[in-house]
Amino acid sequence: MAEEKAGKAAGIAPAQGAPRRNQRPLSIKDIARIARVSHPTVSRALQNSPLVNAKTAEKIRKIADESGYRASAVARGLVTRRTRTIGLVVTTVADPFASEVVCGVEQTANDHGYSVFLADSHADPERERKVVRAFAERRVDGILVTSSRVGALYLPMLKEMEVPIVLVNDQHPGAFVHSVMIANFEGMRAVAEHLLGLGHRRIAYLGDQFGYQSDAERLAGYRAALEAAGLSAAPELIAHGNSKPDAAMAAMERLLAARPTAVCCYNDMTALGALRQIRARGLRVPEDFSVTGFDDLFFAEYLQPPLTTVRQPMRRMGQLAMESLLRLMEGEESVPQIRVEAELVVRASTGRVKE
Amino acid sequence: MAEEKAGKAAGIAPAQGAPRRNQRPLSIKDIARIARVSHPTVSRALQNSPLVNAKTAEKIRKIADESGYRASAVARGLVTRRTRTIGLVVTTVADPFASEVVCGVEQTANDHGYSVFLADSHADPERERKVVRAFAERRVDGILVTSSRVGALYLPMLKEMEVPIVLVNDQHPGAFVHSVMIANFEGMRAVAEHLLGLGHRRIAYLGDQFGYQSDAERLAGYRAALEAAGLSAAPELIAHGNSKPDAAMAAMERLLAARPTAVCCYNDMTALGALRQIRARGLRVPEDFSVTGFDDLFFAEYLQPPLTTVRQPMRRMGQLAMESLLRLMEGEESVPQIRVEAELVVRASTGRVKE
DNA sequence: CTCTCGATTGCACACGTGTACGGCCCATTC
DNA sequence: GAATGGGCCGTACACGTGTGCAATCGAGAG
Numbered sequence: 001m002a003e004e005k006a007g008k009a010a011g012i013a014p015a016q017g018a019p020r021r022n023q024r025p026l027s028i029k030d031i032a033r034i035a036r037v038s039h040p041t042v043s044r045a046l047q048n049s050p051l052v053n054a055k056t057a058e059k060i061r062k063i064a065d066e067s068g069y070r071a072s073a074v075a076r077g078l079v080t081r082r083t084r085t086i087g088l089v090v091t092t093v094a095d096p097f098a099s100e101v102v103c104g105v106e107q108t109a110n111d112h113g114y115s116v117f118l119a120d121s122h123a124d125p126e127r128e129r130k131v132v133r134a135f136a137e138r139r140v141d142g143i144l145v146t147s148s149r150v151g152a153l154y155l156p157m158l159k160e161m162e163v164p165i166v167l168v169n170d171q172h173p174g175a176f177v178h179s180v181m182i183a184n185f186e187g188m189r190a191v192a193e194h195l196l197g198l199g200h201r202r203i204a205y206l207g208d209q210f211g212y213q214s215d216a217e218r219l220a221g222y223r224a225a226l227e228a229a230g231l232s233a234a235p236e237l238i239a240h241g242n243s244k245p246d247a248a249m250a251a252m253e254r255l256l257a258a259r260p261t262a263v264c265c266y267n268d269m270t271a272l273g274a275l276r277q278i279r280a281r282g283l284r285v286p287e288d289f290s291v292t293g294f295d296d297l298f299f300a301e302y303l304q305p306p307l308t309t310v311r312q313p314m315r316r317m318g319q320l321a322m323e324s325l326l327r328l329m330e331g332e333e334s335v336p337q338i339r340v341e342a343e344l345v346v347r348a349s350t351g352r353v354k355e
Numbered sequence: 356m357a358e359e360k361a362g363k364a365a366g367i368a369p370a371q372g373a374p375r376r377n378q379r380p381l382s383i384k385d386i387a388r389i390a391r392v393s394h395p396t397v398s399r400a401l402q403n404s405p406l407v408n409a410k411t412a413e414k415i416r417k418i419a420d421e422s423g424y425r426a427s428a429v430a431r432g433l434v435t436r437r438t439r440t441i442g443l444v445v446t447t448v449a450d451p452f453a454s455e456v457v458c459g460v461e462q463t464a465n466d467h468g469y470s471v472f473l474a475d476s477h478a479d480p481e482r483e484r485k486v487v488r489a490f491a492e493r494r495v496d497g498i499l500v501t502s503s504r505v506g507a508l509y510l511p512m513l514k515e516m517e518v519p520i521v522l523v524n525d526q527h528p529g530a531f532v533h534s535v536m537i538a539n540f541e542g543m544r545a546v547a548e549h550l551l552g553l554g555h556r557r558i559a560y561l562g563d564q565f566g567y568q569s570d571a572e573r574l575a576g577y578r579a580a581l582e583a584a585g586l587s588a589a590p591e592l593i594a595h596g597n598s599k600p601d602a603a604m605a606a607m608e609r610l611l612a613a614r615p616t617a618v619c620c621y622n623d624m625t626a627l628g629a630l631r632q633i634r635a636r637g638l639r640v641p642e643d644f645s646v647t648g649f650d651d652l653f654f655a656e657y658l659q660p661p662l663t664t665v666r667q668p669m670r671r672m673g674q675l676a677m678e679s680l681l682r683l684m685e686g687e688e689s690v691p692q693i694r695v696e697a698e699l700v701v702r703a704s705t706g707r708v709k710e
Numbered sequence: 711c712t713c714t715c716g717a718t719t720g721c722a723c724a725c726g727t728g729t730a731c732g733g734c735c736c737a738t739t740c
Numbered sequence: 741g742a743a744t745g746g747g748c749c750g751t752a753c754a755c756g757t758g759t760g761c762a763a764t765c766g767a768g769a770g
Contacts, residue, residue, distance in 0.1 A: 072725090
C-alpha cells in the first residue's frame with residue numbers, strides 16, 4: 001500500500017496574501033452605486049431588458065464587466081425557483097461506459113447554461129438515500145440516471161421531488177420516466193448471427209446479473225439468433241457475472257466446462273475477464289475460440305486480438321438524454337422515448353470455428 | 356398567531372390536477388404554521404439548537420420528517436455565504452485516470468455534506484472560461500483540478516475568485532495552490548531500473564507533450580536510471596505523444612527506427628498504442644520487446660500480456676485532495692502539500708533482453 | 711410580595727436577485 | 741395650453757433561511 005507523506009515545503013509560509021476570508025463578492029447593489037442608478041436598473045441592464053435606456057445599459061454592462069462582477073446564481077435561484085442545475089447519478093464514475101455518458105451529458109448541459117451535480121451511488125442503498133436527499137435540498141431542476149442498478153425503492157424516492165427524470169439504458173417495467181436506450185436485442189442478435197455465420201454452433205452467453213432489463217434484452221437477442229438457426233440455447237451455455245473482469249473470469253470457467261467454441265459477453269468489461277480465463281486454459285483467440293463484447297469501449301480495438309463488439313454511441317446517448325431532459329424542464333409534454341441503433345464492429349477476436 | 360388559510364378563494368384542491376408545475380416545496384414557514392410556532396423556532400429546532408425546548412423541538416422535527424420537508428440549500432447558501440459546494444475540473448471524464456480521481460473526490464465530498472459540480476474543460480480555452488465563470492456564479496466554496504493541461508492563464512482566472520484550490524498531479528512552477536502529487540521521478544526511475552536489471556541497454560521513453568511537470572519529472576527519472584547505469588539517454592530514443600493510443604502508435608513508429616529493445620511509456624493509455632505498433636512490426640512482447648506503463652489502470656492486468664506498470668492510488672489521491680480542500684475551506688492555514696508513493700507492479704510485458 | 715434570572719420564543723432584520731407597479735419627464739396632439 | 745402617452749427609472753416587495761435582540765413566562769431568591 002502506498003503511503004503518503006507531507007512534502008517538506010521550503011518554509012512555513014503558505015501565506016499568499018492578506019486574510020481575504022471575509023472578502024465578499026460584489027453585488028448588484030455595488031454596481032448600482034458605482035453607476036449611480038438603482039439596483040433593479042442594473043438587474044434589467046444585465047438581462048438586456050428593453051426597459052432600460054441603451055446608453056445607461058451600456059455603461060452598466062461596462063462597469064460590471066470591468067469590475068469582474070459575477071451574478072449570484074444562488075440568489076437568482078432563490079427568487080426564480082429555477083436553479084439551472086441538474087443531478088446526475090451513476091453507479092460509479094470509474095466505469096468507462098458511465099464516464100462516456102457523463103461526458104456527453106456534461107457537455108450539452110454546460111452548453112445550455114446548466115451545471116451538473118455528480119453523484120456516485122455505488123449501488124449502496126444508504127448512499128442512494130443521501131443522493132436523493134442532497135438533490136432535493138439543492139433544488140435541482142431535473143435528474144439524470146445512468147445507474148444500471150437502480151433499486152426498486154430508489155426511483156420512487158426520486159419521483160417524490162416532482163422533477164423530470166431521464167434514464168440512460170435502463171427501463172423498469174411500468175417506469176414513469178423517460179429514457180434513452182440502446183437496441184440491446186438487435187445488437188446482441190447481430191453478434192450472435194455473426195458467430196453463427198462463422199460456423200459456430202456451441203455459443204455461450206456471459207451476462208450481468210445486475211443488468212436487469214439490459215441483460216434480459218441482450219440475452220433474448222442471443223436466444224433469437226440461435227433459434228432462428230435451428231439451435232436452442234442450452235442452460236449450461238449461459239452464465240452471469242457482474243460486469244467486472246474478475247467475476248467474468250469465474251463465470252467463464254464454469255462455461256468452459258460445457259465446451260463452447262465462442263462466447264457472447266454482456267459487455268467489453270466482461271470480455272476482458274473472459275479473454276483472460278480462456279487464455280489461462282491454453283486456448284488461442286480466435287484460432288481456438290471466439291469472443292465478443294458490447295459497448296466498444298476505448299480499449300476494445302487495442303486488445304490483442306482487437307475485440308469484435310457492438311458499438312454504443314455512449315457520448316451521444318448522454319447528449320440525447322440531456323436534450324430530452326432540457327425539453328422536459330422547459331415544460332414540454334410530448335418528449336419521446338429514444339432508442340439508439342447498435343452497430344456491429346467486427347475485429348479479430350472472432351474467427352471461423354475450428355474443425 | 357393568526358391562522359392563515361393556505362387555500363385560495365376558489366377553494367379547489369390543487370392536489371389533483373396534472374399541472375403540478377407550480378407546486379412549490381414546503382418551506383420552513385409551512386412547518387411553522389403546522390407546529391404553531393414561528394419560523395425561526397423551526398430553523399433552530401432543525402439545527403438542534405439548545406435554544407429551543409426539547410419537547411417542541413422534537414415535535415417540530417417529527418412534523419418536518421413526516422411531511423418530507425427538505426431545507427433549501429439555495430436559501431441557506433444565500434444567507435450563510437457558504438454553499439457547501441465545490442467545483443471539480445477535469446480535462447475529460449472519459450479518461451480512466453480522471454474517472455478514478457473523480458470517484459475518490461465525490462465520495463469524500465459527499466461524506467462531508469458537500470456536493471460537487473463537475474466540469475469538463477476538454478483543454479479548450481473557450482470552455483475553460485465558461486467553467487470558471489460558472490463556478491464563480493455558483494459561489495462554490497472551493498475548487499479541485501485534475502486537468503493535466505491547465506493553461507497558463509487558466510489558473511490565474513481561477514485564482515480571481517478568492518477560493519481555495521487543490522490540484523491533483525499537476526504543479527506549475529511558482530504555483531499559488533495546494534496539490535496532491537504522485538512520485539513521478541521515483542516511479543519512472545523504478546521501471547527503468549527494472550528494465551536495466553533485465554539486461555536492456557537501449558531503452559526508449561514515450562512521453563506526453565502535454566504532461567508538463569509530470570512528463571518532465573518522469574523523463575528525469577528515466578534519465579537518472581540510465582545515467583546511474585553508465586548509459587546516456589540518446590535523443591532518438593525519446594518521443595512524445597498525447598496520452599492517446601493512436602498518437603502513441605505514431606510516436607512508437609518513430610522510436611522503433613532507433614532499434615530499442617524496450618520502451619517506458621508515460622502512462623498505460625500510451626502503452627496501449629505502443630503495444631499495438633510494436634506488434635504491427637512483428638515483434639513479440641515480451642520475448643522480443645519489453646513495454647511498461649504508468650498508472651495501473653483497470654485494464655492493465657487484463658492485457659495480453661499483462662502490463663508491467665507503476666501503480667498510482669488514484670481514488671485515494673482524489674480522497675486526499677478533497678480532504679486537503681476541506682481543511683482549506685475550514686480556514687486552516689497550514690495544509691501541507693501531499694506527495695504519494697508510487698509502486699512498481701511487475702507483470703509479463705517485460706522480460707530479459709533477447710540475445 | 712417583589713425582584714432577578716434563566717429558559718423559550720417571536721420580531722425584525724439580512725443575504726442578492728427579480729419584477730409588478732407607480733411616478734417622473736418630455737414630446738406629441740388636440 | 742392642457743391632456744395624453746410612452747420611455748425610463750425607482751420603490752416596494754418576494755424568494756427561504758439564519759441570527760441578534762427584545763419580550764415573555766415561570767421559578768427561585770430576598
